[in-house]
Amino acid sequence: MSGIRFDAVRRIYGHEGRGIVTLDGVDLAIADREFVAIVGPSGCGKTTCLRMVAGFDRPTSGSVKVDDVVVGGPSPERAVVFQQFALFPWKNVFDNIAFGLRNKGVAEAERRERIAHYIKLMGLAGYETAFPHQLSGGMQQRVAIARAYALDPVVLLMDEPFGALDAQTRVVMQEELVRLSRVNPRTVLFITHGVEEAIYLADRVAIMTRRPGRIKEIVNVKPIRTSENWDQHAKIEDVMDLPSFVHLRTHIWKSLREEKGVEGA
Amino acid sequence: MRLDPRLPIPRNESLLLGAIGFFAFLGLWSGIAASGFVPRSFLPAPWEVADRFTHLLTNTFAGFTLPQHLASSFGRYAMGFGLAAVIGIPLGLMMGWFRWLDDMVTPVFDALRFIAPIAWVPFAALWFGTGIGGPIMIIFSGAFPPCVINAYRGARYVERHLIEAAEMLGTRSFRMITEVLLPASIPSIVAGLRVAAGLGWQSLVGAELIVASSGVGYMMVQGQSAVSTTTVVAGMVAIGIIGVLIDVALRAFERGVRRARGLD
Ligand SMILES: Nc1ncnc2c1ncn2[C@@H]1O[C@H](COP(=O)(O)OP(=O)(O)OP(=O)(O)O)[C@@H](O)[C@H]1O
Ligand SMILES: [Mg+2]
Secondary structure, X not given: OOOEEEEEEEEEEOOOOOOEEEEEEEEEEEOOOOEEEEEOOOOOOHHHHHHHHHOOOOOOEEEEEEOOEEOOOOOOOEEEEEXXXXXXXXXXXXXXXXXXXXXXXXXXXXXXXXXXXXXXXXOOOOOOOOOHHHOXXXXXXXXXXXXXXXXXXOEEEEEOOOOOOOHHHHHHHHHHHHHHHHHOOOEEEEEOOOHHHHHHHOOEEEEEOOOOEOEEEEEEOXXXXXXXXXXXXXOHHHHHOOHHHHHHHHHHHHHHHHHHHHHOO | OOXXXXXOOOHHHHHHHHHHHHHHHHHHHHHHHHHOOOOOOOOOOHHHHHHHHHHHXXXXXXXXXXXXXXXXXXXXXXXXXXXXXXXXXXXXXXXXXXXXXHHHXXXXXHHHOOOOHHHHHHHHHHHHHHHHHHHHHHHHHHHHHHHHHHHHHHHHOOOHHHHHHHHHOOOOHHHXXXXXXXXHHHHHHHHXXXXXXXXXXXXXXXXXXXXXXXXXXXXXXXXHHOOOHHHHHHHHHHHHHHHHHHHHHHHHHHHHXXXXXXXX
């Protein structure tokens, strides 16, 4: 099964001895098809964690495993949605999404079908031949998400995917992501600065300490979501008004506040 | 009065300034030639060169008319330059992707690229003859380094997150080079082609001064033996005009590429 496991992960940047300890003993187990969000102060090492699962970076000590296998390098099994979109400016929307499928050797007919499906799902119909620079930030981000989903990955890694969007677009994207992940659940590691976003989307929210980063606390949202049936509400603001939601939010905020306080920033 | 010397100048004003510079140059040249301080055989006057130039357009000198000489030069140039681009660009991109190739090729390349194209003349003549092969090799040696260097730099400086995105999408080396590094490097490659075009054209004429039996450079050498300074200067004028045309064409190409990419 495609769970993610961090075991005593340390990451030191720079030279032996006088390097900067970025992560200092991260332990986290994400179950198969579980949606985990990580929140934490800026610079605490969230992106570093995600990059290690993606295979772009390696722990200095400890291990990061997916499917009980140590991550060796990037793979389409672990799709990434980058904060800066990272679309290919010389490829149009269709070709951006198609690239990964061509690399996988998906036959042309099936490729077209799959791309059409995600283009429709992401509300990009009519923009197949548009180039990234002709699209708004929100649309580019939807292309990036479609590109990742189309790979049919076992693990989805998202680094502040909605950070660059305006408030309205962000809400639409959050609701779309909830819809997608309830229809077709996958193992998701989601990094965000938005506490509300984390509670709304994730099964569990992991809170990190300031640098050197560790997992400080894990808040289990799923039992509350299921028992109160949050998903019956189509809109995020309806969920955000529920007393249980407010309670979780206050709790996580306080926990984060402590970290900022210690930093003295 | 313009107060800040770094202020951008409107296009029509800058064209005007260019024209002023050009006519000042012609005026100075005419003045010196007309003053009689310098013998005409040393420095022909502009009008004599213009006369000679139009004469050469239709009359043969050193076996051919000026347009025929130019055509023969340009043919060699196109082949040498084309060869440099076709070999240099893929090589530069591959060096930008495969570290082992970079480590292997760079020392040799760095040593060779400081040898002026003209220095290859003896070997060019020996290996490829003075007909078409020798000059092509000399142009190639002038145009090749900028093709390699700019493709290499372009490939090395592709934004990291684009490479990571491609890796995450399961891209293997061949497609990484053809579909990621190449398109990402196009602006740098085109800039390199402009430099290569200039160096290639310069080394062509240099080569023709020594090895060749046709071409503008050859025509100028023959002009020198015939003590016809006007022929030599007419050749220089033709070289300058073609050089400018090549650069204008490549600049337009560069603009087109940048616009298609949404960079401008
Ligand atoms: N390649 C690198 N070389 C040196 N230091 C690095 C490198 N990458 C990250 N760091 C350092 O590691 C720390 C954690 O970085 P990281 O990007 O993981 O933080 P983050 O939690 O994602 O922050 P943010 O919320 O601002 O995105 C930072 O202090 C950063 O300076
Ligand atoms: Mg980050």
